[in-house]
Amino acid sequence: MPAPLIEMRGISKSFGAVMANEAVDLSVAPGEILGLLGENGAGKTTLMNVLFGAYAPDAGEILVQGRPATINSSADALAAGIGMVHQHFHLAPRLSVLENLLIGIPGKSGRIDRAGGRARLNEIGRQHGLTLDPDLPVSALSIGEQQRLEIVKALFRGARLLILDEPTAVLAPTEVDGLFSALRSMAAQGLGIIFISHKLNEVRALTHRCVVLRHGRVTGRVDAPASTTSSEMARLMCGHEIVPPARGPSTPGEAVLTLDGISTSRHSGMALRDVSLSVRAGEILGIAGVAGNGQRALAEVISGIRAPDAGRLTIAGKMVSRFSPREVQALGLGRIPEDRMTTGLVTNLPLADSMVLPRIGTDAFSRNGLLRPDAIRAFAEAQIKAYDIRCPGPMTRAGALSGGNLQKALLARELAFDPKVLIVSQPTRGLDIGAARFIHEKFLDMRARGCGIIVLGEDLEELLMLCDRIAVIYEGRIVGTLDSADATIARLGLMMTGAEGHS
């Protein structure tokens, strides 16, 4: 085995009383792709931030090519040949690809070296199949291209070790293939790669070796990920067996939500064009699609936020006429929005207030124009208990909760009122296996109780596991609907890129 590019020895880091990392050892050899696995809060990101110089470790040392190195800033990390592609891209949308690439690079005789930048960009693009137009503003790039730019940026700075923090979370299935082939090409040329992911099948397909973290400690090392089962890895991550919930057979009833020829104007993002769909009671309908193909408009129309230009929306047999959130809610619609922090709840208010917000005007929570604080608090306390929402109490600031607990709170807030139809966008994005599992079980529960559920998502595995039928949305149209028994990831992936229509 060649000498490691990077070695971390006995790294410990604590924030107050919380041990984020405890005596973690990790090394990456040239040409190796190392998987870093762990649930949310297991300490993966903290560990990588230590390696990238954002945090100073409390104990332990970092060796770069066998020599001890002090990495106190991202500049140090870059100088040591470490590049990082963060989960949230570090790009300036209004500047061009080239300018984003050249930031922090000393110029040539006091000027930005644009010509040199172009040449290097071309060279890197050819080497690894990562081509980009240098003159486009970053805002004109797709998410996949922005990620490509982040990778190129790291290589541009001479990175020999590349850290990717959940790179596939934002990609469509076809883009994932492109990313993987680029990563393999880099590894073949002797670069080391640390790949952080929740998705076990991806880790198994890509990595040569895995390190599993739990509660800040290394709980497992997998030397042959390809021949290790996903459930074995999940056990290492969670400390116990994770069985995916089984979707039993169901007998769907009447349609509880019907869209008939819905079209919207191009107000913001992709418009809907003649969309017809229906969900029956006791059925889960998935809407698969690459982000930005009209999912947002669809969710907004169904939630009563946006009125369509044409078409009819029927909920529980009644036609929606005025399109207001209050109207559709009164008809029995529950909604869990895509972005928990911005449209889901008010992060600066106590959790209890956020949990009653959609129904604040109902008799349950206010009377004669005055709030009923006791009722609000009691409701929140009951839900916190029922859903095992981990927080100090109902008056905690909502923004202080973790993603999984927020999602539970949002779910609790809708399910407490027994919706006839539930619309959910990206239900488990950013959640770890345990929390995702909980959410899935709740959905299947609701399905058994006769609720119709629409799940908008990009994670095809999740949709295949949950849904009875999956419709694919592409450029604002429904290009086909498959029974999940007939659907495969490959086929859905093709339909999502508009290559195949089916109805």
Place this chain on the structure above:
Amino acid sequence: MSVVLEQIFQVGFLAAIIRIATPLAFATLGEMFSERAGVLNLGIEGIMLLSAMTGFTATSLSGSLWLGVLAAMLTGALMGAVHALFTVALGLSQHVCGIGVTLFSSGLAYFLYRLIFGQQSVPPSIKSFETLPIPVLSDIPVLGPAVFNQFSLVYMAMAAVPLAAFVLYRTPWGLSVRMVGENPRAADSAGVGVIATRFQAVILGGALMGLAGAFLSMVQFNAFTFGLVSGRGWVAIALVVFGRWDPWRSAGAALLFAFVDALQLRMQASGLGHIPYEAFLMLPFIFTIVAMAVMSRNAVAPSALLKPFRREER
């Protein structure tokens, strides 16, 4: 109206536009550098006044005009550093700190002026800069005497615009400034010192505001009065938006404002009918409001404007 039209193409009128535009151009470029780095500097009005005072005082005591200009620039840079200390290093509200800097600087200017010059019946004045005709160019008809027979500070303003554009768009430092104003986290992860770059931009901006103040007290009025700046700083903030945070457009905006201002001065002088002169005084400001309303709809501010950067927060 024909009187007005006749006067537009007079040498004196063009020269007036250039003279009015000069302090606005300095101030607008200064504010632009600061905002491009993500820091709104509402201290501009006070910084201009204080710099006008220190520049005037230094000249009046030393007899050297350039020493006065230097003093004004240093004052501006210093107050820029104070603003950056609060908003960049400590991450406090840029609105509140900017207003604070303006109030503090104005108060300090009054106080020091009284302390140094006392209460005099005839306000002290200095021998101002003289015009410096540029050979050959100043012989061009109309344009020559108006544009090329000006004060050295005016030439500096003319040079400052392309220089600012060069620095902002062509140098690594300028790219860093734009990056920390758009996405400081991106700059940070690329190894650019966000705090340092913002400090530098705000200080440079302050120095340019100082030049604007120096022009007012040392060229335009040859004296320091308390109403010297009278809103020019606030106008510069509007002109930055109007100019979409770009040096060339900002300078253009300053020229346009100066044109309207020069026009209203002429209209006052020509005594159009019985219209009270205050009505003319309003014109440039009405123009600013209308221009802002029309032009700034598509203007996109630097994304990180007003947002302090703290590395640990996400």
